[in-house]
Amino acid sequence: MPEKILIVDDDLETLRLVGLMLQRQGYQVALAHNGAEALSMARNEQPDLIVLDIMMPDMDGYEVTRRLRNETATTVTPILMFTAKSQVDDKVKGYESGVDDYLTKPVHPAELVAHIKALLSRVKVRTGPAPALDRGYTLGVIAAKGGLGVSTLALNLALAVHERTKLSTIAAEMRPSQGTWAIDLKLTNPEGLNNLIHCRAADITTTVVEKELVRTTFGVRLLLASSRARETDQLNYGPQMEAILQQLSMMAQMVILDIGTSFHPMLDRILSQLNEIIVITEPQPSSVERTRLLIDDLVARGFGKPKLLTVMAINRVRADVVLSANQIQEKIGQSIAMMVPPAPEQAFYAATRSIPLIEIQKEGLVSQQFYRMADMLAQRLQTQG
Numbered sequence: 001m002p003e004k005i006l007i008v009d010d011d012l013e014t015l016r017l018v019g020l021m022l023q024r025q026g027y028q029v030a031l032a033h034n035g036a037e038a039l040s041m042a043r044n045e046q047p048d049l050i051v052l053d054i055m056m057p058d059m060d061g062y063e064v065t066r067r068l069r070n071e072t073a074t075t076v077t078p079i080l081m082f083t084a085k086s087q088v089d090d091k092v093k094g095y096e097s098g099v100d101d102y103l104t105k106p107v108h109p110a111e112l113v114a115h116i117k118a119l120l121s122r123v124k125v126r127t128g129p130a131p132a133l134d135r136g137y138t139l140g141v142i143a144a145k146g147g148l149g150v151s152t153l154a155l156n157l158a159l160a161v162h163e164r165t166k167l168s169t170i171a172a173e174m175r176p177s178q179g180t181w182a183i184d185l186k187l188t189n190p191e192g193l194n195n196l197i198h199c200r201a202a203d204i205t206t207t208v209v210e211k212e213l214v215r216t217t218f219g220v221r222l223l224l225a226s227s228r229a230r231e232t233d234q235l236n237y238g239p240q241m242e243a244i245l246q247q248l249s250m251m252a253q254m255v256i257l258d259i260g261t262s263f264h265p266m267l268d269r270i271l272s273q274l275n276e277i278i279v280i281t282e283p284q285p286s287s288v289e290r291t292r293l294l295i296d297d298l299v300a301r302g303f304g305k306p307k308l309l310t311v312m313a314i315n316r317v318r319a320d321v322v323l324s325a326n327q328i329q330e331k332i333g334q335s336i337a338m339m340v341p342p343a344p345e346q347a348f349y350a351a352t353r354s355i356p357l358i359e360i361q362k363e364g365l366v367s368q369q370f371y372r373m374a375d376m377l378a379q380r381l382q383t384q385g
Contacts (some may be wrong), residue, residue, distance in 0.1 A: 003120060004028040006047035008038040008064065009082075010056045014105075018051065018082075021109050022116070035059025039067055042074050049119055050074075052099070054083040054090070062097040069098040075210050078119040082112070095217050096188055135249040137381055138273055140174075140257040142264075143280040144290035149314040149340075150280050151180050152347075153370075154258040156358040157278075160367075160374035162219045167253040167381075170213065172223035174241070174270060175260040179225030186354040187214055193225040193244075201239035209247045218356065223248070238269045245273040254377070262294050271301055276308035276380075281332070283315050283322035283339070292332040304334075308380070312373070314340040337376070340369045 005027050009015050012033075019029045030045045032038040034056050042050065050068070054061035061081055068074040081099040083090070091102045103115055141154040151173070158171035173179045173193060182190030192212035196204060213221040223244075248255045259270055271277070277298060281291035295309070303309040311334050315322060325336045343357075343366040350357045358367045 003048040006030045006050045008032040009053040035064040050079045065097040136252045138255045139276045140259045140274045141278045142259040144294040148280045156370045158256040160370040164374040165378045169220045169254045170252040171256045173225035173258045182224045190224040190226045192223045197237040197240040201243040204243040241266045241269045278310045318342045
């Protein structure tokens, strides 16, 4: 049965031309002239994809997208925003409202079709069985203390994995009231994790979790944690945490978790859901000693064998005297997968522009280390397949 595409535009000529072109490509086509009609037809027609304009008289495309994402039937329906609005702010607003792709008019018909095919193929990958794994590969990032770059690594590694492999990827902050990504990237809805852990575990479904994810221009969906102190410290949210992780693993081929430190109150619950853990240290004696104790604890919990344990050293501050990779390895009894050099200028520019570190100087040494780690993960997935 051909896939059905709902086209939403108040311009009748656009509806006619785009509809005719897609019919010639073998798609079923449904047409809506405004936002209200689009919402009604999306419920009744259940399209496989929606092509949506922004500028419409009664309800703009941003609002239509937000309403579609709040309805169970269209929570994960791919939306291609197809519009004459070409400013960066317009695109960012589109992605923040929940669209999957953004294309500016005028465009060559072949490019429009290519974007539609890519979105539809992504849905098939996400909703069908993974080719190599029954569930997504879940990786956690942790350190023995704060301030070692766990959040930075988790986010940028997720972007590198998605860019390198095109795997569907989710990055999630697992630390209620201690999130940083929303502030760093100026993203809305940083309450996703908090909202989920206040649900009953039995109510946490794929649809419920999907509503809390934030889509980004980088192709990675994010589960954000608020940075404000909440009542979560008084909650026993272990069952909810397990339910969240179980659902995430069924929603993407790669899930990367920002665990924070080993003092996480739900650490046992999180560790039970992981395929691999990355331990972050820094080339300073006291940090390395604390890392050794953390690794000993993780090994006792089954990491290293059969679950993978990877160690990375991140040097965030330039210093004349630091421990070498060999010295760190001797002290912790584990090999170091890689050493990430300090890059204060790169970090500063990323912070001032509210973009991930990897987007600054993609050919730089720090970014290349993230890509190297992404390549290593891709090889592991291929080996498992």
